[in-house]
Amino acid sequence: MFFNKIILLYKQYGIKGFLIRILKFVLRKIGVIYESYYYLIQNIDIEKSKKYWEKNKIENVKILIYEDFLTGDKDIFNHKKLDLIKIRLETANYIPYGVSVEGKLIYSCWLSLKEFSVLSNFINLNLPLDSVLFIDDYCSPSMRGKGIHTSMNNYRLIKAFEMGYKKAIVLILKENYPALKSQLKSGFQIFFSFYILKIGRFHFSNLHPMIFCA
Numbered sequence: 001m002f003f004n005k006i007i008l009l010y011k012q013y014g015i016k017g018f019l020i021r022i023l024k025f026v027l028r029k030i031g032v033i034y035e036s037y038y039y040l041i042q043n044i045d046i047e048k049s050k051k052y053w054e055k056n057k058i059e060n061v062k063i064l065i066y067e068d069f070l071t072g073d074k075d076i077f078n079h080k081k082l083d084l085i086k087i088r089l090e091t092a093n094y095i096p097y098g099v100s101v102e103g104k105l106i107y108s109c110w111l112s113l114k115e116f117s118v119l120s121n122f123i124n125l126n127l128p129l130d131s132v133l134f135i136d137d138y139c140s141p142s143m144r145g146k147g148i149h150t151s152m153n154n155y156r157l158i159k160a161f162e163m164g165y166k167k168a169i170v171l172i173l174k175e176n177y178p179a180l181k182s183q184l185k186s187g188f189q190i191f192f193s194f195y196i197l198k199i200g201r202f203h204f205s206n207l208h209p210m211i212f213c214a
Contacts, residue, residue, distance in 0.1 A: 072105035
């Protein structure tokens with residue numbers, strides 16, 4: 001199982017990103033957490049998103065319930081993750097969308113409507129009133145490379161617009177080049193980058209709450 005995780009990380013991040021993730025994993029073992037992110041944003045172009053969705057529509061997309069996640073990859077949707085999902089579903093601030101095939105969850109993604117949270121609430125801010133946050137996108141390895149992620153990005157943009165939101169935000173780990181490429185393809189643009197550093201009880205970040213006042 002551990003070897004399979006290594007293979008999946010390599011496939012997801014590529015050789016450079018994989019090596020960076022391994023280094024960060026080792027640092028975590030000695031109590032040092034360092035992550036760097038791209039902060040991307042886009043103004044929702046509803047006609048563009050609808051046009052893309054109509055050409056690349058995915059059948060059976062639905063709002064997920066807790067039981068749907070129980071049919072997903074056990075390594076991804078472990079007890080810790082399921083506890084977080086349960087907490088989110090108890091509020092109206094998060095909406096999960098997904099696709100199941102033959103009774104198994106093969107894709108899931110979320111909209112956060114109120115909260116901007118990074119690294120298990122290390123940073124937790126309120127989103128601008130006109131913006132949503134894309135979080136926790138997951139695609140089964142067997143379904144990657146089929147355009148599902150880009151289609152579901154546009155689907156979420158449509159849903160966000162229908163709820164009255166004008167902008168979408170997403171955070172991407174700097175070494176996650178495939179995810180960055182997909183988000184840029186979906187119309188997001190890099191606004192800035194930031195880091196988070198935790199050494200024992202000392203916490204540092206160059207992300208400032210004033211970003212939401214722009």
